Amino acid sequence: MARPEEQEDMEQEALDPAAERVRRKMVRFMGINLAILFAAVMAVVLAFVYKTLNERPEEPAAAVALPGETVEESIALPEGARVVSHSLNGTRVSLHLRLPDGREELRLYDLASGKMGARFELRPR
Numbered sequence: 001m002a003r004p005e006e007q008e009d010m011e012q013e014a015l016d017p018a019a020e021r022v023r024r025k026m027v028r029f030m031g032i033n034l035a036i037l038f039a040a041v042m043a044v045v046l047a048f049v050y051k052t053l054n055e056r057p058e059e060p061a062a063a064v065a066l067p068g069e070t071v072e073e074s075i076a077l078p079e080g081a082r083v084v085s086h087s088l089n090g091t092r093v094s095l096h097l098r099l100p101d102g103r104e105e106l107r108l109y110d111l112a113s114g115k116m117g118a119r120f121e122l123r124p125r
Contacts, residue, residue, distance in 0.1 A: 075116075
C-alpha cells in the first residue's frame, strides 16, 4: 500500500491538460503581479530616498533687523491686563492677555511697525 504522501504526489501528477493550462496561467499571472508589486515598492522607496537627499533646509523666518543701538518701544495694554503667554514669529508677536474683568484676548502685533494687527476675544463655546 502506498503512503499518503506518495498517493498525493500521484494525484497531483494526474492533471488533465486543461487543468495544467489553467495552473500555468495562474503561475504566470502571479509572477507578473509580484513583479508589478516589487516595481511599485521600489518606486516608493526611491521617491523617499530622493526626497530626503534633496531636502533643502527651511529658510528662517524674517527676523527684525537689530541695529547697532538698542531699540526701546512700548505696547499699550489695557489697564490691569496681565500677559498670560506670548509667542514670537519673525516680526510678529502674539500676546495672550487676561483682562481685569476676567475676559481673555489674543492680540497680534507687528514689531516692525509697532501696530496691532489683530485682536481676538477668547471665550468658551
